[in-house]
Amino acid sequence: MGSNESPKIILYTSYACPWAHRAQIALKELDIPFETVHIDLSVPRTAEYLAINPRGLVPSLSYNGTIITESGIVSQFLADAHPSHLEKTSNEEGGALQRARINFFVDAWFSKVQGFVFPVFKAVAEEKEELAVKIVDAIVKEIEPLLKDANPYFGGATKFTLAEVLTASFVLRVIAFSKYPELLPKSLSAALEAKAPAFFKWANLVVTQESVTYIWDEKKTAERHIERFAAQK
Numbered sequence: 001m002g003s004n005e006s007p008k009i010i011l012y013t014s015y016a017c018p019w020a021h022r023a024q025i026a027l028k029e030l031d032i033p034f035e036t037v038h039i040d041l042s043v044p045r046t047a048e049y050l051a052i053n054p055r056g057l058v059p060s061l062s063y064n065g066t067i068i069t070e071s072g073i074v075s076q077f078l079a080d081a082h083p084s085h086l087e088k089t090s091n092e093e094g095g096a097l098q099r100a101r102i103n104f105f106v107d108a109w110f111s112k113v114q115g116f117v118f119p120v121f122k123a124v125a126e127e128k129e130e131l132a133v134k135i136v137d138a139i140v141k142e143i144e145p146l147l148k149d150a151n152p153y154f155g156g157a158t159k160f161t162l163a164e165v166l167t168a169s170f171v172l173r174v175i176a177f178s179k180y181p182e183l184l185p186k187s188l189s190a191a192l193e194a195k196a197p198a199f200f201k202w203a204n205l206v207v208t209q210e211s212v213t214y215i216w217d218e219k220k221t222a223e224r225h226i227e228r229f230a231a232q233k
């Protein structure tokens with residue numbers, strides 16, 4: 001950004017939010033110092049926060065005083081502004097292709113898989129098994145082939161790439177919540193291991209990464225989800 005000084009970064013976040021979690025992972029992977037402002041999502045946003053992000057959502061990033069919102073854009077911006085192991089620049093050798101592949105992977109997760117996850121959390125116990133098959137089928141068809149060369153990370157990378165940054169918080173919820181039958185059926189984990197072994201191996205490694213776990217409170221987040229869906233039933 002034209003200066004060797006560390007940028008002044010403030011992340012407006014909520015640790016329970018998987019979108020905000022993306023920005024948390026990006027900042028941690030890049031090892032950039034930042035301040036955290038916690039936004040309480042259980043109450044209406046303050047006028048002060050709405051002036052920062054008129055949509056009222058988290059995350060928002062203040063980067064040397066400039067506000068950037070939307071988790072995908074925030075994470076991409078951070079990776080672009082601080083070239084690193086996360087992604088090559090587009091004019092580096094192989095960079096344009098790596099970026100296209102990462103974009104395709106992230107798009108595949110969100111357009112083909114993620115939409116099947118929430119309905120399983122919400123479903124009553126008897127319907128969970130059947131609905132979870134859709135998650136497995138989508139991962140087998142769309143994600144498994146893209147992870148065949150993961151070694152251990154996307155595209156053979158030895159460290160996280162932007163593919164992991166942008167999907168890890170959602171993959172984490174699939175892997176972690178498989179331990180809570182009120183959210184995901186127990187069969188899910190075994191089905192993924194048998195039918196999508198490359199995904200299963202990758203996902204179980206991704207969820208142990210320090211950049212993913214440092215703000216994650218599995219028990220608290222799972223309990224909150226269980227309470228929320230119980231109240232809706």
Ligand SMILES: N[C@@H](CCC(=O)N[C@@H](CS)C(=O)NCC(=O)O)C(=O)O
Pocket residue numbers: 016017018019020041056057058059069070071072
């Ligand atoms: N597309 C947004 C989604 C962010 C989002 O939905 N954040 C939720 C929390 S997980 C939020 O701020 N919700 C507050 C509200 O809806 O009032 C992004 O990627 O940043």
